[in-house]
Amino acid sequence: MSAFVAFASVILDIAVDKRLDYGITADQHPIIHRGTRVEVLVRGHLRKGYVVDIKQQPNYPSVKAITHILSEGPLLSADLLELALWISRYYCSPLRAIFRMLLPPGVRKGMAPKEQLFVRRGKTREQLREICIALRNKKSAQATILEAMLPVKKGILLSKLLEETKGSHSSVNALAKEGLLVLEKVRLDRSPLINEEYFMTKPRPLHAGQAEALRRIEQTLNHQTFETHLLHGVTGSGKTEIYLQAIEKALQADKSTIMLVPEISLTTQTIERFRGRFKEKIAILHHRLSQGERNDEWHQICEGKARIVIGARSAIFSPVIHLGLIIVDEEHEPSYKQNDLHPCYQARDVAVMRGKLTQSAVVLGSATPSLESYYNAQQGKYTLSVLHERANAASLPKVTVVDMRKEFEKAKRFTHFSQALLNGIERRHKEGEQTILFLNRRGYHTVLLCQDCQHSVKCIRCDLPMTFHLGEHCLTCHLCHFQLTPPPTSCPKCHGNRPLKFRGAGTEQIERALHAIFPSIRTLRIDADTTKHKGSHQKLLRQFGTGKADVLIGTQMIAKGLHFPDVTLVGVLNSDSGLNIPDFRASENVFQLITQVAGRSGRGVVEGEVIIQTTLPDNATIQYAAQQNYVGFYNEEIAIRKLFGYPPFLHIAKLLFSGEEAEKTQETAQQFRDILIGYLPSRFEFHPVVPCGYTKIKDQYRYQFLIRGSTMYPLSNALQRVAEKYPLPRQIKLFVDVNPSSTFF
Numbered sequence: 001m002s003a004f005v006a007f008a009s010v011i012l013d014i015a016v017d018k019r020l021d022y023g024i025t026a027d028q029h030p031i032i033h034r035g036t037r038v039e040v041l042v043r044g045h046l047r048k049g050y051v052v053d054i055k056q057q058p059n060y061p062s063v064k065a066i067t068h069i070l071s072e073g074p075l076l077s078a079d080l081l082e083l084a085l086w087i088s089r090y091y092c093s094p095l096r097a098i099f100r101m102l103l104p105p106g107v108r109k110g111m112a113p114k115e116q117l118f119v120r121r122g123k124t125r126e127q128l129r130e131i132c133i134a135l136r137n138k139k140s141a142q143a144t145i146l147e148a149m150l151p152v153k154k155g156i157l158l159s160k161l162l163e164e165t166k167g168s169h170s171s172v173n174a175l176a177k178e179g180l181l182v183l184e185k186v187r188l189d190r191s192p193l194i195n196e197e198y199f200m201t202k203p204r205p206l207h208a209g210q211a212e213a214l215r216r217i218e219q220t221l222n223h224q225t226f227e228t229h230l231l232h233g234v235t236g237s238g239k240t241e242i243y244l245q246a247i248e249k250a251l252q253a254d255k256s257t258i259m260l261v262p263e264i265s266l267t268t269q270t271i272e273r274f275r276g277r278f279k280e281k282i283a284i285l286h287h288r289l290s291q292g293e294r295n296d297e298w299h300q301i302c303e304g305k306a307r308i309v310i311g312a313r314s315a316i317f318s319p320v321i322h323l324g325l326i327i328v329d330e331e332h333e334p335s336y337k338q339n340d341l342h343p344c345y346q347a348r349d350v351a352v353m354r355g356k357l358t359q360s361a362v363v364l365g366s367a368t369p370s371l372e373s374y375y376n377a378q379q380g381k382y383t384l385s386v387l388h389e390r391a392n393a394a395s396l397p398k399v400t401v402v403d404m405r406k407e408f409e410k411a412k413r414f415t416h417f418s419q420a421l422l423n424g425i426e427r428r429h430k431e432g433e434q435t436i437l438f439l440n441r442r443g444y445h446t447v448l449l450c451q452d453c454q455h456s457v458k459c460i461r462c463d464l465p466m467t468f469h470l471g472e473h474c475l476t477c478h479l480c481h482f483q484l485t486p487p488p489t490s491c492p493k494c495h496g497n498r499p500l501k502f503r504g505a506g507t508e509q510i511e512r513a514l515h516a517i518f519p520s521i522r523t524l525r526i527d528a529d530t531t532k533h534k535g536s537h538q539k540l541l542r543q544f545g546t547g548k549a550d551v552l553i554g555t556q557m558i559a560k561g562l563h564f565p566d567v568t569l570v571g572v573l574n575s576d577s578g579l580n581i582p583d584f585r586a587s588e589n590v591f592q593l594i595t596q597v598a599g600r601s602g603r604g605v606v607e608g609e610v611i612i613q614t615t616l617p618d619n620a621t622i623q624y625a626a627q628q629n630y631v632g633f634y635n636e637e638i639a640i641r642k643l644f645g646y647p648p649f650l651h652i653a654k655l656l657f658s659g660e661e662a663e664k665t666q667e668t669a670q671q672f673r674d675i676l677i678g679y680l681p682s683r684f685e686f687h688p689v690v691p692c693g694y695t696k697i698k699d700q701y702r703y704q705f706l707i708r709g710s711t712m713y714p715l716s717n718a719l720q721r722v723a724e725k726y727p728l729p730r731q732i733k734l735f736v737d738v739n740p741s742s743t744f745f
């Protein structure tokens with residue numbers, strides 16, 4: 001006879017991917033739920049994990065009991081557990097990887113919120129004064145402490161009191177024992193915004209378009225139903241103002257909000273705007289938080305003390321209670337997709353799913369919506385609201401496309417800057433206005449070329465040309481950070497006699513070239529090289545914002561969300577560089593990037609201008625971007641996607657195999673593909689095995705194949721069955737990416 005009243009399926013933190021069954025005793029039954037953290041025996045070892053299901057029958061004839069229950073109540077709420085199960089199935093990712101992501105390390109380890117001892121007076125000030133005098137000669141250490149406490153109205157941290165009086169803990173204890181002082185534990189808030197002050201702003205009266213969009217969102221909130229709103233508004237059209245007022249509506253309805261922003265725009269500028277509107281505690285989550293900070297924010301959110309959560313993609317997993325509103329700002333942003341580790345989730349899609357599970361209003365906002373989202377709006381799945389005009393500035397900037405081939409002809413040589421751009425920069429400088437120059441390449445030279453064999457110097461570990469950095473005088477691999485200092489003088493491949501030649505320009509070179517032309521113009525550069533140190537990104541932005549420079553040069557790090565009213569000229573230097581990538585998202589990425597960068601211009605009172613330099617002036621993407629014609633671009637691009645069967649019409653999964661031996665890796669990929677075909681219905685289309693765009697990274701050769709289908713749900717099951725029957729050779733790793741950002745790299 002079994003002593004168990006029910007059975008729990010447990011997912012372990014490590015080692016085993018499968019669900020394991022354990023028995024629940026009558027005593028345990030009331031306190032074990034789905035999401036409870038437990039400790040169980042696995043082959044003689046105690047292992048921690050989560051209960052994901054409770055059932056009446058185990059899958060195995062004999063099961064052990066659950067050894068320990070580690071959490072009071074479920075550590076994962078019902079909606080988060082449901083979400084995790086969905087992610088696991090949809091993105092073909094082991095559940096334990098998802099749980100690891102859902103709970104900060106401190107919470108998993110049971111790290112308590114930081115507590116400190118706090119000291120208050122136990123008697124009135126007058127009473128203590130008398131006792132203090134009486135103690136003076138007998139117990140002077142205690143008297144000193146009491147004396148220090150006389151002016152303290154509310155209380156003081158024990159550590160601070162001891163520091164000020166050079167007293168001892170035991171003296172304080174003795175005083176507390178007498179009831180003269182009170183010692184209590186208080187929770188310290190390590191949250192990153194604790195000591196900052198903000199200018200409070202009032203909601204602005206909305207324009208008609210804004211008001212209509214807000215009305216629709218409010219309706220969803222009031223009905224407590226799930227609905228996704230797509231807010232398509234040009235940059236500066238007042239989307240953020242709508243988010244702010246929608247959050248206010250949610251608070252009025254006693255609902256919490258999660259707002260996602262791209263990591264890169266989690267700047268003081270953005271945070272200030274939100275802190276400046278709400279007196280509420282706002283939890284801010286980003287990857288620079290310490291473990292303690294993350295832990296504290298987690299507890300604050302869990303306990304409903306922070307009802308507004310702002311963060312980068314993983315903030316979508318915050319344990320918010322009474323969730324009512326989810327906002328995804330710049331929803332088209334590629335950084336919402338996790339590419340490099342499991343689960344490879346798209347936070348925008350997870351947001352919509354969480355909205356569905358919690359009956360929340362989901363708001364996706366962008367000037368250049370992803371094709372997927374706009375398609376969903378066209379299909380009537382999402383509610384579309386459009387803002388056509390900028391909220392405060394006169395008009396959208398004037399855009400000019402410059403044909404660089406003609407510029408090279410005119411100048412009889414290669415040049416970084418067109419005449420129009422140079423004139424523009426000079427004029428802005430004279431007028432006291434600012435310019436932003438955008439180039440999607442960092443470093444000084446992008447390649448070092450052998451004139452004999454025409455090969456560029458590549459990283460020894462990766463299949464990628466190395467970039468020359470003048471500041472450090474070295475060649476660097478942008479994939480693995482391997483450096484060659486100083487750069488080689490002869491070709492490592494053919495050892496030829498002719499000197500190597502540098503080619504291709506990055507931001508570092510552009511800055512120098514600009515100085516050579518305009519020595520008096522002050523520049524700032526923002527790219528991965530100038531923002532390595534903590535806080536340097538913010539500092540550079542602040543410097544530019546306060547007019548410490550005339551020209552800001554940067555990579556895509558400066559393309560998003562920044563609001564500098566004095567910027568009236570934006571130059572896009574190599575607008576077509578992304579168009580040569582053989583990837584179905586290439587045009588979309590280029591269109592978005594140009595439009596976003598252009599949107600940085602003319603956000604103040606003076607009309608803005610944008611100059612797009614290109615060698616492909618007739619390219620449709622460049623043209624649509626120049627006209628700021630999103631719908632035109634969408635119509636053209638969606639037709640191509642439909643014709644060739646790309647998302648949103650079909651789903652794609654990329655199966656990437658990596659290993660130290662090229663041939664073996666390729667063979668394994670081939671065999672795996674041949675087996676997997678048999679496990680999926682014939683409507684799934686299998687592409688051939690090919691080398692990835694980066695064929696080698698860190699000495700690992702990479703091969704991939706794509707699968708296309710109308711849904712990817714059957715894939716996770718098929719993969720599991722294949723993995724069980726035909727385990728991969730040890731040296732070879734398989735990485736599955738569903739709806740990958742790139743089908744090329």
Ligand code: ADP
Nearest residue numbers: 204205206207235236237238239240241391392
């Ligand atoms: P977006 O998020 O679409 O880029 P913002 O919300 O940042 O746009 O608005 C751009 C500028 O217009 C901001 O300075 C903002 O304060 C201002 N703004 C927004 N809505 C209004 C409004 N209804 N009336 C006046 N100014 C507004």
Ligand code: ZN
Nearest residue numbers: 459462477480
């Ligand atoms: Zn490398």
